[in-house]
Amino acid sequence: MIVWPAIVTLVWLLVVAPLLPGIATKTRAWLTGRRGPPLLQLYFDLGKLWRKRCTYSRTTTWMFRVAPLTLLMTTLGAACLLPLDGSHAVLRFSGDFIAFASLLALGRFALVLAGLDTGSSFEGMGASRDVTFATFTEPALLLGFATLALLSGSLSLTGMFGTAPTPAWTAGAGHVGAAQALIATSLFLVLLAETARVPVDDPATHLELTMIHEVIVLDHSGPDLAVILYSGAVKLMVFGALVVGVLIPPAALSGVRAVAALTGGLVLVAALVGVVESATARLRLTRVPQFLVTAAALSALATLLVLLQ
């Protein structure tokens, strides 16, 4: 069954996705008293990179060339599973939240293999860091999903965020409101880690010994790099949609209003990322697991709250 509203919404959000990192960067620049790059900077970058040519090192194999496309496909696949217009996802089946987490993990896996494929010890270091931190984000993400599944009585993302009658969090029945606030906070912390934002990683630095995500993509160039950057923007959009989906009861809205609410929510989440980036410093690498354990603890607390009622 083809759900046209869902497809149109997905296409709209895929078009505006590169705007979100721009908003985050702009907010950060504005709060620190600088002018910052224009909002559409990522579109310009993508256009410029697309006109260039890929350069491949002689040590790389087919894995290096396949990785960007794999990353794009898996990220788009994950976006397809979300009910972005409030009631329908492009794809839905029972237990698709596992598929969502697995698709994102597969994309990361491909990128990490490509990093190792270059034979550079620098990229190997970034790869090891990236997978280390991923093992801490996944429990937080899955615990959050499990709690939402308990709340909505549905095992599909469409049910958790869309059609199932999840009570509004102001209704105050049981501990739903508190649990939803906790999950949203936890998902936001996961978002910061997964999209390589400030307390965990810094998107603005290149060639520093402490960075994580930027290291892995160091050898990619031209359209390959454009695809990776675009996938990063889509990933920010996907995680932002999760945060907004928990906070705004989507069943209360319908059609165009749900899409407008989601788009507005995404802009706010991106701005919030910018605020966090300007207010906090990068965490020391040894402290990052603690940051992510906090996210998992918040999710676990939400699970306990829901189990108790």
Next chain:
Amino acid sequence: MRAAAELLLVLVVLADFMILGTSRLTTCIRAIAFQGLMLGLLPIALTQHWSLRIAGLALGSIVVKSLILPWLLKRAIREAAVRREVEPRIGFSLSLVLGVVAVAIGFGVAQRLPLPEGAGELLVAVALATVIMGFLTITTRAKAVTQVVGYLMLENGIYLFGLTSADRVPFLVEIGVLLDVFVGVFIMGIVVFHINREFDSISSARLTELHD
């Protein structure tokens, strides 16, 4: 139980986690002050009918727990020239995981306790979890100031437990507020004797020096 009270209780637990997870003394103190504020607001959120006693309880807790004691603690840090870092004996991540275990224990026990009518399970669960995390802070942090913070958490947990019967035996709760005086004495001790690391003479770490 009302949504506002639930939100306050969740914030109390979050303050507990903040104390377990942070490496800075000032953040610890700020978190305990925040917890005190939440505890002061709780009687207002819980009560069905207003009374002078409830208002006094709320005002008293807010003033003592979130203004006076944190101010004294900050002053103690300044006077005794304490270094501004927590010295944990176990890692921060492990502390947080143990905190989650404490919350789980709190919820598990609260469900099995024969509670009086109208006492929220969540309130009891949070009370127990806060007490356990207070013990955790006292035992796993080396500095005297952090141990005082742990004692304050412990006492906040007892106060929460007292709130379950605030309507019937308000006297108990008021005694709970008086326990804060002890904390004041502790802090004064830190200032007077310039204890900037730990209670040396009573530290259990010293026991290792007994063998020859």
